[in-house]
Amino acid sequence: MTDTTVSRATFDDVMVPNYNPPAIIPVRGQGSRLWDQQDREYIDFAGGIAVNVLGHRHPALLQALTDQADKVWHLSNVYTNEPVLQLARKLTDSTFAEQVFFCNSGAEANEAAFKLARKYAHDRVGPHKHEIIAFNQAFHGRTLFTVSVGGQAKYREGFEPVPAGIGHVPYNDIEALRAAMSERTCAVVMEPIQGxxxxxxxxxxxxRALRELCDEHDALLIFDEVQTGVGRTGSLFAYMDMGVTPDILTSAKGLGGGFPIGAMLTRRDIAASFNVGSHGTTYGGNPLGCAVARAVLDTVDDPALLAGVRHKQQLFVEQLEAINNRHHCFSDIRSAGLLIGAELIESLHGQAPRVLAAARELGLMLLVAGPNVLRMTPSLIIPDQDIVQGMARLEQAIAAALKVEQAS
Incomplete structure (x- = not known):
């Protein structure tokens, strides 16, 4: 039942103002649809920012959660539990990894990866081998360490001094990376697709050159697959299509299908540096989260479902190209599975948030990636008819934005 005693105004009263949500408050979902307090319906192209890989209220996830909720919720890491062991086995059987560390979010997974990379280098070489290299415009989380490794200065401003020993180079620039690496480099971290x-x-x-450079400098290669993993690109993890295997991989977002969980995957020899007491988390690997994540993987790691992701990608791109042919609004359309970005033409730069707001008024939820790129990360099983109907709403929103731009 909708609680009419709370509204967007309640947010301003009781919540820390680090977010600025719109006026609507979604209260229930089903598949790729959401309804707000006023029972208005929305098509969901946002997917909780690449989290709801199986949409809302998927029966397998509901069943896994309710079954485990009737057994045991929490034990802490003083004890292990059956769901965490089953999930770890599923991940190691499905990937390059031999051992897994579980936590609660992508930032925590990356924090663990960066700490492990430094600890591994310290154990094997010494304290001077501690530098982490990342890429401009990268995003790796909001802890002080991960926001420092991330390549967007706006997220670090006001939190200085930030951790030292971190360098940044342009993405896809192998010569810049070659010049930056040295015997001090312990790891390079990269998103296979910058989200x-x-x-x-x-x-x-x-x-491929990055992998070779890491080997040459005895540095670990970390893939941040928080956004690209768990079927998002049409493979279980994006690295599987790249011909490049990382030493450490991080996962979260889609891993729990909406239930908070993160994971760091690595080889046994690297994991050994996280000896007893060196790192930890109270909630990480809790039975509820692990039971749901196991159901997510059991459902997503299916050739038919993953083939469907690629089909739906093609439908999204075709629809975006048709909109562009009619309105000439995009300078580029980029996609990998159901991680899709449509960059607005120069005259519309800065207008992505306005398109977002107009789409929401028309019953469509989507995302931005900066002020110039519309981003879509829907459910991997979004029905084709929802894609077509959502795109019709997006076209109306773009037409409205173009009308405003032409009038100004």
Whole structure:
């Protein structure tokens, strides 16, 4: 039942103002649809920012959660539990990894990866081998360490001094990376596709050269697959299509299908540096989260579902190209599975948030990746008819934005 005693005004009263949500408050969902307090319906192209990989109220996830809720919710890491062991086995059987560390979010997974990379280098070489290299426009989380490794200065401003020993180079620029690496480099971290940075894929030659440089400098290669993993690109993880295997991989977002969970995957020899007591988390690997994540993987890791992701990608791109043919609004359309970015033409730069707001008024939820790129990360099983109907609403929103731009 909708609680009419709370509204958007309540947010301003009781919530820390680090977010600025719109006036609507969604209260229920089903599949790729949501309804707000006033029972208005929305098509969901946002997917909780690449989280709701199976949409809302998927029966397998509901069943896994309710079954586990009737057994045990929390034990802490003083004890292990059956769901965490089953999930770890599923991940190691499905990937390059041999061992897994579980936490609660993508930022925590990356925090663990960066700490492990430094600890591994310290154990094997010494304290001077501690530098982490990342890429401009990258996003790796909001803890002080991960926001420092991320390549967007706006997220670090006001929190200085930030951790030292971190360098940044342009994405897809192998010569810049070659010049930056040295015997001090312990790791390079890369998103296979930059999400927050504008849905920019890694060039395959760049990814292969990156792997070679890491081997040459005895540095670990970390793939941040928080946004690209768990079927998002049409493979279980994006690295599987790249011909490049990382030493450490981080996952979250889609891993729990809406239930908070994160994971860091790595080889056994690297994991050994996280000896007893070196790192930890109270909630990480809790039975509820792990039971749901196991159901997510059991459902997503299916050839038919993953093939469907690629089909739906093609439908999204065709629809966006048709809109562009009619309105000439996009300078580029980029996609990898159901991680899709449509960059607005120069005259519409800065207008992505306005398109977002107009789309919402028309019953469509989507995202931005900066002020110039519309981003779509829907459910991997969104019905084709929802895609077509949502795109019709997006076209209306773009037409409205163009009308405003032409009038100004």
């Amino acid at each position: 927050e940075g504008g849905v920019i894929p890694a060039d395959p030659d760049f990814a």
